[in-house]
Amino acid sequence: MLSSKKRKQSLSCDDIDKLLFEYADHATDEITSAEIEKHLEGCEKCRKKSEECKRLLEDISKLELEPPSELHSRVMESIKSVPQDRKKIYLGRFFTNNRIPIGTLTAACIVLAVIVGKSFSSFNLQDITADKVAKATISETNPESQVMETAVNSSEADIAENKLVFKAPENDALYFYAGGETAADESGSDVTGAEEENYTVPNKFALKGNMTVTAEAVETLSPALINMKSITAELSSYMNLKSQNGAELLRAELMSEFEGRAAIFCRYDDLEGLYEGRSSHIVRKYGSSALIISRDDTENFLVIEKLLRHNGCQFDILTPDNGEFESFSLILLELPDELSVKDTESQSEQSPETEISAYDTDSDD
């Protein structure tokens, strides 16, 4: 831009020369443009230069540097497994030391069965806050004897008032429920296997000690099908929100601290059959599932992925940012009170056979 002092004088060829590109780019102001045009009318040399500038800009504009065609598809494929960053929620460590006998765990180590129901349609993501999150840690402390120990911090559990329920209803699968009500002593509960119908440990007790699952139970835990009602609620919200075009919100939250694990979220009917009798009844009842795969189970992770792809299943793969699998983690979320009630009522109404309806949160108090 020329100074106002220069503006008062007529523009010289040198002045014009400095403005020709800007003029050709239609970036000079009205007054300057008029002065340039006036000058060009009477100056062939500058007019020629002006034409050159215009042609050069035209030539540059023809440089269509298109990105590789695969960029778009690669991006769209990759974001399927990437959560968006949102407010963080607490993730409780689940298995801090993943030494569960992988071979017996079949492909996935944990299936989080998910309840999907109309009752969750009013679930508000804003209700998910850190103070509503309970923490549970289940770790294998003695791999040789295949003992899995459950330890839950009591102070954190008091917040959530969840319960852990161990249940082995059929097909040698164990379920972990939050919201159970059968007894456990304060020193912890020994769970001895699948002979028992239910293992239910109220939080307030389980949280004061360690709950130990013996070797026999560990065998039964393969392929441990673990369902926590609170997680169920979380994932249910996700699944419900998905239909309302808001699914990624919750998944993003789920994944925001998805450290050291990878997961595959599947539609329930995609998962059904993958584990045959072991999980099909779960997915049938609860709607959708997530497989969470441990660090040591990457091979199986790939197998599952291939299998799902081969079968044309719809699924999302969620991997930690650092790409390293370290351990399992689960999220325990307390349902908002009104939702818990609705959920319970809904479950009872919709599916009297559903195990979780027997662990009505109302009855815990």
Added chain:
Amino acid sequence: MNIQADIGEKELIASAAAGDNDAFGRIVSLYEKLVYNTVKIRVKQNEDALDVSQEVFIKIWKALPNYRGDCRFSTWIYRIAVNASLDFLRKYSGEAPENIFSGGDDEPEREIADEGNVSSPEEALDRSETVNSVRHAIKMLPEDMQQVILLRDIEGYSYAEIADMLEIEMGTLKSRLNRARESLKEKLILLNVEF
């Protein structure tokens, strides 16, 4: 191209921020050229540029819910692209960047769009050769000059947008752009290119 004029962009951003993949796909379509070419100016290989560009969009996807509109969306994206490129270069420092305006060793020169009004095949060929010469001349320019030419003369972003992206004053931008164009012209004269 006038992305800013896209009145639906805010809605598009909001939808994508809420997890709408389709909306994000449209954002990718709108900005893949900016991202890829901005990255390509800085990183060496085409495949690297592709990887980094993909990473840029993943970052954008992840961070979208946190985009508050404090700066133009194009500016925000541009900065992510530049930062990702710089991160890449830091990781692989010492490697001389290949240039965006060269086709790269592993791919043929890109086609030049024939948008000009030419009256004969010969003339069309001449223009095409000229445009290719322009491409070669641009790659001889310093990076900052390439960038302004890319943003303004190729991508068509407004001066205000570019000033925002580059975090420079409008006067500085105009000056840099003018120098870049003049330098380009000089290079073309050196290459005996008529334009």
